[in-house]
Amino acid sequence: MRRRHFALVALAGLVIVLGLAGCSNPYATSQRDGPTSGGGGVQNVGEPRAPAPRQAGAQAPVRTQRTPQQAILQFANRYANWTYQTLAEDQLSLASISVGAARLAEQQAATATRADTTLARARIANSGEVLSISPDLTQGGWWVVVTRERTVGAAEYEGLAPEIHIALVQLASVDNGWAISQWLPQS
Secondary structure, eight states: OHHHHHHHHHHHHHHHHHHHHTOOOTTOOOGGGSTTTTOOOOOOTTSOOOOOOOOGGGGOOSSOBSSHHHHHHHHHHHHHOEETTTHHHHHHHHHHTBOHHHHHHHHHHHHHHHHOHHHHHHTOEEEEEEEEEEEOSSSTTEEEEEEEEEEEOSGGGTTOOOEEEEEEEEEEEETTEEEEEEEEEOO
């Protein structure tokens, strides 16, 4: 009887070990899902994959710029200067001058802004200036932009000091010019 019980326990243990060997955490992300690889991010289990973004050249941005620096400056100035009254329209304007992930992010931000009652209630505004634009020396194809910005408004926004902000930027060559394809604020 003991041998039989021992054999069943051993067999059950073996089944569990073999079963676990094929299991993985469905919520774990892999390195290839990160923002720098061009992957679509974390995929939720059971959901179909999102369609790939349209090619940058097919999105026809308005007001492309002749140089990468001009494209970044155009985007950064609009990104840093807004009021609660203009923010949603400014975000749509940013979408119109960008492509790819940057365009989608600004379109989504404009939709969220329209539903945000805090902005109007606190009368929030932001003003800023570009301090620096340079190629990222550690990652080819990326740029670094540094701005000094000040947010004002009522309640917790009253009396805030200006802050330095950094964004990583990627560009796309489109329509004989340049447009922002990724704008990733870091601070």
